[in-house]
Structures are given as structure tokens and as C-alpha cells.
Amino acid sequence: MSTRLAKHGRLIDRSKQIAFTFNGKSMKGYAGDTLASALLANGQVMMGRSFKYHRPRGVVASGSEEPNALMQLGVGDRYEPNQRATTTELFSGLTAQSQNHWPSLEFDVLSINNKLSRFLTAGFYYKMFIHPRPLWKHVYEPIIRKSAGLGAAPDKELKDADTYEHFYFFADVLVIGGGVAGLQAAKAAAASGAKVLVLEQNNYWGGRAPVDGGTIDGEAPEAWIEKTLAELRGMDNVTLRDRCMGSGVYDHGYALGYERLTDHAPGQGGPRHRLWRIRASQIVTATGAIERPLSFAGNDVPGVMLAASMRDYVVNWGINPGQKVVVATNNDDAYRTALVLHDAGIEVVRVVDTRETGGGALMEAVREKGIRVELGRAIAKVKDGKCVTEVAICAQNGEGGAREVVQADAVAMSGGWSPVVHLWSHCGGKLIWDEANANFRPDATRPPLSHDGNGFVVPAGAANGEFGLGAILEDAAAAGAKAAEAAGFPAKSVAAAKGESEAEAQMEAVWLMPAKADIKLRMKSWLVYQNDVKVSDVQLAAREGYESVEHTKRYTTLGMATDQGKLSNINGLAILADSLNSEIPQVGTTTFRPPYHPISLGAIAGEARG
Structure with a gap:
């Protein structure tokens, strides 16, 4: 069970306790918590149910990529469904309810669908609901409409109590992303x-x-961040906005920003959301990267998280995700999570690394802590249930036999990292497959083009496929200088900050655990958590002739959940490519469309009210 650690939590203020309710139950958190971290601190691991099979779902990520922890927030004229617990800042009096279950989260009648899952495979609705034809109007359609949707719609008789506004801004260089890459790019451009x-x-x-560690110019990242922010705030030609997401990139340097002004303090008055309508000569996308899950049976059980997100919960919010944790990985980054967990006093039962040769310095650091590391191994399955209780471990290159069962209540998984290329792609930027890192990254030779035929979007840092701290800062400085020069300003050399982090061994592309998993395991290996798309569903689509990724997407609903495939797309594409005996670049990607993350209808309407 998850709890609050006595120490850690760099973003929370333990002197300011906040009361809130979840499903009618009173709970307490701290200022700086997200709703997700506060729920975990109160031992609430299960936070919702999946759409199709109504399987128990817990938080798997820590940011806007979260597919599971969707909540109904507020009451009356401030009620809103489908809000991510991971991006909702905790405030006094917050009222949250889980959704997509009846009569309760713990006991959901429609979880019977999970027992019938072998009959409710991908595309079953296309085959079933066309015969006999008269039943569509009077039986099938009413049932489908009744079960459609995740949260309950607001009362149509009530009017939105909040106000919204539009704001116009003209910039020479727009930098989207305020990580170290974004700050370095902004400094170079300014x-x-x-x-x-x-x-x-x-x-x-x-x-x-600040979570991943390393040093920048010989000091902790936090110190460099504060110093750089102070420098940027002191410049008259720089504007900084937090709680403001780069939502979309459009033709002719037009971009939208979505600012959440009072979501964290609903009683302070003023507009709730502001839609920034921006014209920029050049746009730098320093949007980072998203960690991919691993596909193994039971990878959706509450308590299974992305390794970096588990690290976030420990460092940022002081959360103990479990008493005994298994770490599964195909790359070195997850070893950072093992070290953070160990230093926080949390037992790491095992690190399971699919690579026969293992990792580098980070792996050795983990071994020096006395943590058991197993190479060439995989998770065969996590025991089904409302939380993690048992993890079965097997050889990665096998079918899932000869398992060793270990007791654990949390799993940290890492399948590698994918650059956030959405904004680059919104206006026609093309991608190239990076074989070494097993991801798609921006193709610098084919950027989004402006009215004059020149590129107007420049990727930076991890969003450009650079992952070492030093490489990220160097790439970002170059991107900022390039954008400023393209905007018509004289080139000015700004030395990049010197970043140092542990060197990492080569990752291994792993799309299924174990590599030759039998059908029983593949039918419980999840690609899309929200819509219940399994590895076996994509393989079925390929067998039935759906060779186009766009057709497979519609047949299986791969990438069609509210997270728009942020966690699932690459794994799904890889499974499809393998099923078609093709290469991933030949299969291609689905289309990236704005907004990057859902925005409110009120923000789109602005001050206009019907």
C-alpha cells in the first residue's frame, strides 16, 4: 500500500495541510500535492476503471500522459468530468469522484466484461452489431449509448460559473517547455x-x-534552474508563464497556449482559463520525452507505474509507492529509480533487466547498494487484482515458463523514452526512426514550413532525441541561437551550460515481455490502458488484413483514448510491424493533431457566451 514518506517531497509544504474528499471520503494532503500524489499518500492505489472491461486502474504516470486516473471534479455549476488527477493541483475543499463504474469503485457490476474478454476482442462490435438488422435501433444502439463515455455529463440546466478570456501575444521566439532545455534555449535566444x-x-x-540528478555547471540542477530563472526574469525581452501549456502549432507561426489561471485556487476570482493566441517568427519545442511502458501480462494492475514517474512521486511529493518494489527495464534510466527508492528506505526486491549484458555505471551503483539485479530476465505476469501482490519472473527470450514468483506490492517499469514530437508534427514536421534509441525523433531536414518556404519550428533537448544532460543543454543552446537568427537577429554565441550525468549503456528495444509470450500472456498484456487494447488485439487486426496503422487504430482503438496514444503508440506500432514482418519505419505513425492535451471549451469560447 502506498503511504507518505517522513522525508522527501521537494514540491510540498508540510506546514500547510489541505482537506479534500474522494468518493465522499475525507482525506488530507499538503500544499504542492497533485490530486494523484495526495490519493497515493492516503493509500488510495486504485483510482478508476477501464472503459471496456472495467478493470481496476491505478495511476501509471505523473503528468499529462496519465491515461487511468481520470476524475469527476467539483459539484453543481463547477462540475467537470475526465480531469487528470496527475495534473490537478490540490486545493482546500476539492471534491473528486472516480468514474466509469457502478455501483462503486470497489465493486463494479460491469467488471463482468473482464470475464468475457475472450469474446469481446478488437472489432467484435463490427461483427456482432450488424445482425439481425432490426435489433440495432431497439437493442444495440440504446445499450451502446448508455455505456458510452467515461464521466457523467454536466447538468444541461446549469451554466458554467467561471469566466474565460483570450490573450494575444507577438513574439520573435516562442519556447514551449520550461525544463532545463527550454530555459537554456530561451537564454540563448534572448x-x-x-x-x-x-x-x-x-x-x-x-x-x-531536479529528480534525475547530475550537475549543471558544477552545481545541483535546482541551483542552476533558480539562477537561470532569475536571469530571464531580469530581461525586459523575456516573458515567462507557468501553468501554461503549448497546445498547438499551426500555419504561419501561429500557436495556442492554454493557461490555467485559477484551477488551483478557485476562490480567488478572475478568469479560470486563458487562451493565448500567439504569433511567433520561430518556435522552439523543448517539450521533453515520455517514458514508455513495458508490455507484460498484468502491466495494468494498480501499483504498476512508469519507473520515472515512481521516482517523481518519491522525490517531488514524498510518496512511498509500496513496501516492496520490483523494477523492470530495458535501459539504464530505471536504475535511477532503484537508487532513489533505496535511499528513501523502500525495499527494492529485484531489478529485472532484459539485456543479457546489463547496464553501465548506474547498474553497478545499484549492485553496490546490495540490490539484486537479474540480467536477461523479464516479468512474465503480475497477479491480477486490485493491487500488486505477486510478480512472476522468467527468461526474456522464452515463452514465459519456469517462473519465479516474488512477493511485491509495486512495480516500476521502463521501456525506453519517446521524444514529445506532437507540436513538431502538428504543422507538417516529419519524423525519422532512431534505431539506437528505438523512437521517432524530428527530422531536421524536413521541418514545418512557413509561408516563405523556410522552417519555423526548432526542436531542442530530449524533444530532439538528445538524452544525456550535457547533450540536452548543448542542443538547446544551439536551438535557441538558431531560432533567434532565423527570426532576424544577429547571431550571438552563448556558451551552453555544462551538464554532467552518469553515462548510460545501450538500451534494448523490447516490445513484449517475454519475447515469445504465449497467447494467454499476450491477452493480458496491455497497450492502451484506458480503452483496454491488448497486444493480442493488434496481432488480430494484422491477421484480419488491417495493414495500415490508421486502419488498425480505428479497428482496435489504439491511440484513441483521451491521452491520444502518448504511452501506447510506439509499442502498438512495434507489435503491428512484427505481426506484418515489417520494419517500424515502414509501418509509420498515426497523425498528431492539436491540442496536445485536452483544453476546456470555455477557453476556446473565451468571453463569448451563448
Whole structure:
């Protein structure tokens, strides 16, 4: 069971306790908590149910990519469904309810669908609901409409109590992302005299650097971040906005920003959301990267999290995700999570690494702590239930036999990292497959083109496929200088901050655990958590002739949940490519469309009210 740690939690203020309710139960958190971290602190691991099979779901991520922890927030004229617990800042009096279950979260009658899952495979509705034809109007359609949707719609008789506004802004360089890459790019662009706007979707700056460690210019990342923010705030040509997401990139340097003004303090008055309508000569996308899950049976059981997100909960919010944790990985980054957990006093039962040769310095650091590391191994399955209780471990290159069962109540998984290329792609930017890192990254030779035929979007840092701290900062400085020069300002050399982090061994592309998993395991290995798309569903689509990724998407609903495939797309594409005996680049990607993350209808309407 998850609990609050006595120490850690760099973002919370333990002197300010906050009361809130979840499903009618009173709970307490701290200022700086998200709803997700506060729920975990209160031992609430299960936070919802999946759409199709109504399986128990817990939080799997820590940011806007979260697919499971969707809540109904507020009451009356401030009620709103489908809000992510991971991006909702805790405030006094917050009222949250889980959704997609009846009569309760713990006991859901429709979980019977899970027992019938072998009959409710991908595309079953296309085959079943066309015969006999008269039943569609009077039987099938009413049932489908009744079960459609995740949260309950607001009362149509009530009017939205909040106000919204639009704001117009003109910039020479727009930097989207306030991590160390975004700050470095902004500093480089501003040094040339360009008018710079920096948008950061969170209420804190610096991205992952304070959690992941390393040094910048010989000091802790937090110190460099604070110093750089102070420099940028002291420049008349720089505007910084937090809680403001880069929502979409459009033709002719037009972009939208979505600012949450009072979601964290609903009683302070003023507009709730502001839609920034921005014209920029150049746009730098420093949007980072998203960790991918691993596909193994039971990877959806509450208590299974992305390794970096588990690290976030420990460092940022002081959360103990479990008493005994198994770490599963195909890369070195997850070893950072093992070290953080160990230093917080949490037992790491095992690190399971699919690579026969293992990792580098980070792996050795884990071994020096006395943590058991097993190479060439995988998770065969996590025992089904409302929380993690048992983890079965097997050889990665097998079918899932000869399992060793260990007792654990949490699993941290890492399948590698995918650059956030959505904004780059919104206006036609093309991608290239990076074989070494097993991801799609921006193709610098084919950027989004403006009216003059020149590129107007420049990726930076992890969003450009650079993952070492030093490489991220160097790439970001170059991106900021390039954007300023393209905007018409004289090139000015700004030395990149010197970042140092542990060197990492080569990752291994792993799309299924174990590699030759039998059908029983594949039918419980989840790609899309929200819509219940399994590895076996994508393989079925390929067998039935759906060779186009767009057709497979519609047949299986791969990437069609409210997270728009942020966690599932690459794994799904890889499974499809393998099923078609093709290469991932030949299969291609689905289309990235704005907004990057759902925005309110009120923000779109602004001050216009019907």
C-alpha cells in the first residue's frame, strides 16, 4: 500500500495541510500535492476503471500522459468530468469522484466484461452489431449509448460559473517547455535581443532535471534552474508563464497556449482559463520525452507505474509507492529509480533487466547498494487484482515458463523514452526512426514550413532525441541561437551550460515481455490502458488484413483514448510491424493533431457566451 514518506517531497509544504474528499471520503494532503500524489499518500492505489472491461486502474504516470486516473471534479455549476488527477493541483475543499463504474469503485457490476474478454476482442462490435438488422435501433444502439463515455455529463440546466478570456501575444521566439532545455534555449535566444515567450505547463520549472540528478555547471540542477530563472526574469525581452501549456502549432507561426489561471485556487476570482493566441517568427519545442511502458501480462494492475514517474512521486511529493518494489527495464534510466527508492528506505526486491549484458555505471551503483539485479530476465505476469501482490519472473527470450514468483506490492517499469514530437508534427514536421534509441525523433531536414518556404519550428533537448544532460543543454543552446537568427537577429554565441550525468549503456528495444509470450500472456498484456487494447488485439487486426496503422487504430482503438496514444503508440506500432514482418519505419505513425492535451471549451469560447 502506498503511504507518505517522513522525508522527501521537494514540491510540498508540510506546514500547510489541505482537506479534500474522494468518493465522499475525507482525506488530507499538503500544499504542492497533485490530486494523484495526495490519493497515493492516503493509500488510495486504485483510482478508476477501464472503459471496456472495467478493470481496476491505478495511476501509471505523473503528468499529462496519465491515461487511468481520470476524475469527476467539483459539484453543481463547477462540475467537470475526465480531469487528470496527475495534473490537478490540490486545493482546500476539492471534491473528486472516480468514474466509469457502478455501483462503486470497489465493486463494479460491469467488471463482468473482464470475464468475457475472450469474446469481446478488437472489432467484435463490427461483427456482432450488424445482425439481425432490426435489433440495432431497439437493442444495440440504446445499450451502446448508455455505456458510452467515461464521466457523467454536466447538468444541461446549469451554466458554467467561471469566466474565460483570450490573450494575444507577438513574439520573435516562442519556447514551449520550461525544463532545463527550454530555459537554456530561451537564454540563448534572448541574448540576441529577440522578444522571447516561454511556456511551461506545470507550476514548477526545470522539468525532470531536479529528480534525475547530475550537475549543471558544477552545481545541483535546482541551483542552476533558480539562477537561470532569475536571469530571464531580469530581461525586459523575456516573458515567462507557468501553468501554461503549448497546445498547438499551426500555419504561419501561429500557436495556442492554454493557461490555467485559477484551477488551483478557485476562490480567488478572475478568469479560470486563458487562451493565448500567439504569433511567433520561430518556435522552439523543448517539450521533453515520455517514458514508455513495458508490455507484460498484468502491466495494468494498480501499483504498476512508469519507473520515472515512481521516482517523481518519491522525490517531488514524498510518496512511498509500496513496501516492496520490483523494477523492470530495458535501459539504464530505471536504475535511477532503484537508487532513489533505496535511499528513501523502500525495499527494492529485484531489478529485472532484459539485456543479457546489463547496464553501465548506474547498474553497478545499484549492485553496490546490495540490490539484486537479474540480467536477461523479464516479468512474465503480475497477479491480477486490485493491487500488486505477486510478480512472476522468467527468461526474456522464452515463452514465459519456469517462473519465479516474488512477493511485491509495486512495480516500476521502463521501456525506453519517446521524444514529445506532437507540436513538431502538428504543422507538417516529419519524423525519422532512431534505431539506437528505438523512437521517432524530428527530422531536421524536413521541418514545418512557413509561408516563405523556410522552417519555423526548432526542436531542442530530449524533444530532439538528445538524452544525456550535457547533450540536452548543448542542443538547446544551439536551438535557441538558431531560432533567434532565423527570426532576424544577429547571431550571438552563448556558451551552453555544462551538464554532467552518469553515462548510460545501450538500451534494448523490447516490445513484449517475454519475447515469445504465449497467447494467454499476450491477452493480458496491455497497450492502451484506458480503452483496454491488448497486444493480442493488434496481432488480430494484422491477421484480419488491417495493414495500415490508421486502419488498425480505428479497428482496435489504439491511440484513441483521451491521452491520444502518448504511452501506447510506439509499442502498438512495434507489435503491428512484427505481426506484418515489417520494419517500424515502414509501418509509420498515426497523425498528431492539436491540442496536445485536452483544453476546456470555455477557453476556446473565451468571453463569448451563448
